[in-house]
Amino acid sequence: MIILLNISNEERIQAVRHFNRFITRHIGALREGLLHSPYSLTESRILFEIANNDNPTASNLTQQMGLDAGYLSRILAQFEEKGLLYKERSLKDARQRILKLTAEGVKAYAKLNERSNIEIAELLRELSDSEQQQLINAMKTVEGLISKNESFTFSGPYFLRQHEPGDMGWVVHKHGILYSQEYGWDESFEALVSQIVADFINNYNPKRERCWIAEMNGEIVGSIFVVEGSADTAKLRLLIVDPKARGVGLGSQLVEECINFSRRAGYKKLVLWTNSILKEARHIYQKKGFILVDEEKHHSFGQDLVGETWELLL
Structure with missing residues (x-):
């Protein structure tokens, strides 16, 4: 465990980077296909957002995920070509196009979701109840500290x-x-x-x-x-x-x-x-x-x- 008391700013930066490398390695984010699937981490996350949000649009995903607009556009186009996704005009605003998963897209997401749950369950199984609670509390602390200053955006709003x-x-x-x-x-x-x-x-x-x-x-x-x-x-x-x-x-x-x-x-x-x-x-x-x-x-x-x-x- 790293204790950040009287250490320099550079050491603090390196400590955060060390944690980033640690967590990405343990969740398998660096694999070519996440969860032994043909989809990258970004592609898997996009499938998750479309499946779990009400009437998601491409512009919503751009802002929520902090993705480059062109990069997201190319991924969505690939999903359409593979038969995972289609677009439907919004009944409330005809200018908006709602992103919907096809039956094949729903199946792909369900498989990813199931594999993710299994991997996390296996990780937690190695910890005692008290250690699991410590882990959850620590994650909530990290999320709370970082998100309270999220007044910025990572990508253009288009x-x-x-x-x-x-x-x-x-x-x-x-x-x-x-x-x-x-x-x-x-x-x-x-x-x-x-x-x-x-x-x-x-x-x-x-x-x-x-x-x-x-x-x-x-x-x-x-x-x-x-x-x-x-x-x-x-x-x-x-x-x-x-x-x-x-x-x-x-x-x-x-x-x-x-x-x-x-x-x-x-x-x-x-x-x-x-x-x-x-x-x-x-x-x-x-x-x-x-x-x-x-x-x-x-x-x-x-x-x-x-x-x-x-x-x-x-």
């Missing part, structure tokens, strides 16, 4: 998902409204966005192309697209973040999802076209490693602009 019917209307509308309000662009820009999303839907190749829709509290607040340019080149298109969702890293996360997807899809280069006036977006592209390779003056959308082409080698 959730990323793939596109669904009705989303493209939002993309076109939001681009038309925001670019008119913020940059004075006319309706010809809205027409361009309409053409881009129409081409995406009509020629959609899920293995090579993707749209991400960002939600916050059940409301759409952002989007981005990857479309196929050629066998080796992908195009990043239509990055937009609603003003109410700015400042939480959503734009950067959306671009990161595009980069990761393009690499997984086998592209060698990701390119985009933007305008010099869009400084916030340009800043994100620079931070992600894109390089400006061409610029040209043009008159479009009722404005004199400088178009820019940016590239990222993957």
Whole structure:
């Protein structure tokens, strides 16, 4: 047992890290599959939360579990592909999508839950009644001390998902409204966005192309697209973040999802076209490693602009 009396701050830090290593080893959190299952600790926890919460949504899980929105989105997509999960529109709020386990998902969760109970029972069996009570009291103390200061969050308050019917209307509308309000662009820009999303839907190749829709509290607040340019080149298109969702890293996360997807899809280069006036977006592209390779003056959308082409080698 470690007694923390007159020891340095560094020693206290190391004591907490030592406990973390101890407990993760004993609960098997470092195994490739938790409880001898095909699921990681995070995946198992997500199954648990969906099974044991009333009407859980992806945004709820993002905040409750402190998960990166993109990471959670990928796990949920994998669960859907494996037939463990489906989404159902909320009767109270049509913008919300409730996460539900399928019969196969319920079976997977039940097996994990049973194995977990057996492992904990075996651990407790090695302790006397008084030692078990000591352990429970100590765990309550740890939980109470840490949770009383949980006024912070570990992740952005948004959730990323793939596109669904009705989303493209939002993309076109939001681009038309925001670019008119913020940059004075006319309706010809809205027409361009309409053409881009129409081409995406009509020629959609899920293995090579993707749209991400960002939600916050059940409301759409952002989007981005990857479309196929050629066998080796992908195009990043239509990055937009609603003003109410700015400042939480959503734009950067959306671009990161595009980069990761393009690499997984086998592209060698990701390119985009933007305008010099869009400084916030340009800043994100620079931070992600894109390089400006061409610029040209043009008159479009009722404005004199400088178009820019940016590239990222993957």
